[in-house]
Amino acid sequence: MEDTVTETLRWAIENGRLAPGTRLGQAELAAELGVSRIPLRDAFRRLATEGLIELDGRRGARVSTLSPAEVAEIYEMRILLESTCARHAVGALDDEAASRLVGLSLEMDRRSDDPVGGRNARLDFYAELYRYADRPRMRETILRLRSQVGRYHVLNPGRHPNKAHTELRKAIRARDGERAAEVVEKHLGEARDDLLVSMRSASA
Numbered sequence: 001m002e003d004t005v006t007e008t009l010r011w012a013i014e015n016g017r018l019a020p021g022t023r024l025g026q027a028e029l030a031a032e033l034g035v036s037r038i039p040l041r042d043a044f045r046r047l048a049t050e051g052l053i054e055l056d057g058r059r060g061a062r063v064s065t066l067s068p069a070e071v072a073e074i075y076e077m078r079i080l081l082e083s084t085c086a087r088h089a090v091g092a093l094d095d096e097a098a099s100r101l102v103g104l105s106l107e108m109d110r111r112s113d114d115p116v117g118g119r120n121a122r123l124d125f126y127a128e129l130y131r132y133a134d135r136p137r138m139r140e141t142i143l144r145l146r147s148q149v150g151r152y153h154v155l156n157p158g159r160h161p162n163k164a165h166t167e168l169r170k171a172i173r174a175r176d177g178e179r180a181a182e183v184v185e186k187h188l189g190e191a192r193d194d195l196l197v198s199m200r201s202a203s204a
Contacts, residue, residue: 078142104125126142130142
């Protein structure tokens with residue numbers, strides 16, 4: 001039961017249905033989900049370890065928030081880890097894997113005007129790409145970092161990075177890991193800058 005509750009809440013947080021800072025009342029959520037408070041409390045604890053929920057003994061639970069400085073730090077980590085994974089992954093692809101990744105990348109572009117669908121398509125692509133890097137701990141860390149910051153992109157959509165995706169597809173087809181790392185690093189830097197501008201404008 002707690003797995004279902006956890007997945008339901010994680011989906012709502014990551015897709016912007018529960019916005020950063022939203023208070024999570026146990027009684028209301030338990031009634032809405034049709035569960036007791038026990039699996040709900042277990043779900044809160046699990047999501048807290050992922051950085052998606054903040055627990056306070058006096059104030060209860062709420063969806064975690066990120067400051068611009070925290071977003072910048074997350075992106076600093078992502079740039080280092082994702083460019084490394086991209087380099088190793090693209091260099092290790094066979095024809096079948098490259099073809100599958102190109103298809104997932106094209107699906108990202110087709111869904112670029114849909115904030116939620118586009119986010120999920122990007123997650124599908126990068127989760128699959130980094131699997132080929134054969135660095136499971138790095139991949140797990142990357143996916144956790146993407147989860148923490150991705151919800152802000154759903155709420156603050158920036159420019160569509162179709163040019164970066166085109167360049168990444170070229171690198172995949174050529175099995176050029178170095179070029180893939182360069183594209184990922186530049187793309188993440190632009191995504192970081194777009195998000196920070198949106199966050200600072202909203203708080204001005």
